[in-house]
Amino acid sequence: MLYFQSCIVWCFLIPALHIFATALETCNTAWFDDGDVSREGDFELLGDLRRNHWTRICSNPVDMEVQTISGIKSQHTRNTFHKYSATEGFVCLNSEQKWRKCDDYKVMFTCSGQFCSECRTRWFDSDNSTGNGDYEVLSELLMRYPREICPQPIAIEAQTISGNPASSTSDSFLIYDATYGFACVNADQGGRSCEDYKVRFTCPAAFCQVSEECRTRWLNGDDPSDEGDVESIPQLIKTFPSHACRNPIGIEAKTTYGISAKNTRDIFLSYDVTFGFACINKEQEAGRCEDYQVLLTCPSDFCQGCRTRWFDFDNPTGRGDYETLLQLEMVFPNEVCSQPVAIEAMTVSGTPALKTGDILQVYDATHGFACVNAEQPGGRRCQDYKVRFTCPLSFCLVHNQWS
Structure with a gap:
């Protein structure tokens, strides 16, 4: 009887403890600086910030941090604060200062609960404290x-x-x-x-x-012969108008001989989807950047139009799953164009390739797709994939291959 009663207690207590622990998880927002120092002072009120950034700030912050825009913590300034709380926000009034006017401040909030967990990445640990x-x-x-x-x-x-x-x-x-x-x-x-x-x-x-993604060809619109190698999104669209999307959701860079940008010793001025890629020669220890090419991951609507059917030519029972463009052109003549604009890959069960966790040796519109079993961690095999391509409009007009 005592065992049964203990079981009842723990059966209810363990889920409750889990919910409580989840609720205690906290996360820090970005910094916000909506109010400049006016004649009255600096106003960073939660209500105003929520109206302007409602998806980026939780409704009930549990804590708040304040710094000047130059990075000095609020407690180290000589200002007096009119409001300073996570529930209301921050106000500094010039009329309440003894020494000088208010500084220009920025605020950051600490949130908890669903705000932190709704769309959350995995954990990343790329460094440790053995150096600086x-x-x-x-x-x-x-x-x-x-x-x-x-x-x-x-x-x-x-x-x-x-x-x-x-x-x-x-x-x-x-x-x-x-x-x-x-x-x-x-x-x-x-x-x-x-x-x-x-x-x-x-x-x-x-x-x-984003349930689907499509990837472009490797694009190389510049070289480091002048000030450096700049592969900006606007310039790529201008140079490759049908092969680069305007709003990429991912970007990768590698040298023209295949070395990933992260494995070179170059320092990059930019490497993101907002601007694109830029490496400046004078910032390099060697005095010159490598010659880089970039690949864009685009929203699924970039792949719509002249799109092939799905192809599943291979499976991972041998060395891996190879759905290369050259193979598919040979096996399915007139169904695949020789110079695709983009490629999509997913498992036969419908999971986008980039969300499977598999290490992909090849995944671009120039060469197709390849996942090698020997490259997968833990001795596991690749999943079984299928691919389809987006082709130039002229291909569909000639072969009537509309999707």
Whole structure:
């Protein structure tokens, strides 16, 4: 009887504890600076910020941090604050200052619950504290894990690799916000090293709702012969009008001889979907950038129009799943164009290729698709994939291959 009663208690208590633990998870938003210093002062009220950024700030923040736009924490300024709370926001009135007018401030909120978890990435741990500190910077993570992180997250969480929230450690953080990512510098810790941290991001809901994606050819519109190699989105659209999308959701770069940009020693001025890719010669230790090409991942509507049927020529029972363009052209003549605009790949059960977790050796409109079993972690095999291509309009007009 006692066992039965204990079971009843724990059967109800364990789910309750899980819900409670989930509710305690917190995440930090980006920084917001909507109000400049006016004659009256600086106003960063939660109500106003929510109206302007309603998808990027939770309705009930649990905490708030305030800094000047130059990065000085509010407690280290000489201003007096009229309002300073997560429930109302921030107000600094010039009329209440003894020494000088209010500084120009920015605010960041700490949120909890569904806001943090609705569209959340996996954990990333790309660095540790053995050098200068632990740097999990958004721009570098976007380069290393294209398509796994949105370019403009709405929130970030950081934990030690053992699972303790960053806020519960005694470390001081140089950066901890959704705009830039996370950085803990050893020199700021009073003689000890930072913990080893991992981060994950909360993205806009639309990032998780993308069920299909299509990938372009490798595009190379510039070389480093002048000031550097610049493959900007506007210039790519101008140079390759039918082969580059206007609103890419992912970008990858590699040298013309196949080395991923992240494995070179070059420093990049830009590597994101907002501008594109840029490497400036004078910023390089060697004095010159490599010659790069880029591939864009586009929304599914870029692939609509002259689109082929799905092809599933191979399966992973041998060395892997190979759905290469050359093979498909030979097996299905007149059904596949020789120079596709874009390619889509998904498992035969309907999961987009970039969301399976498989390491893909080839996935571009120039060569097709290949997943090699020997390259998969843990000794597992590739999944079974199918592909389809978007072709130039002229191909469909000649062969009547409309999808």
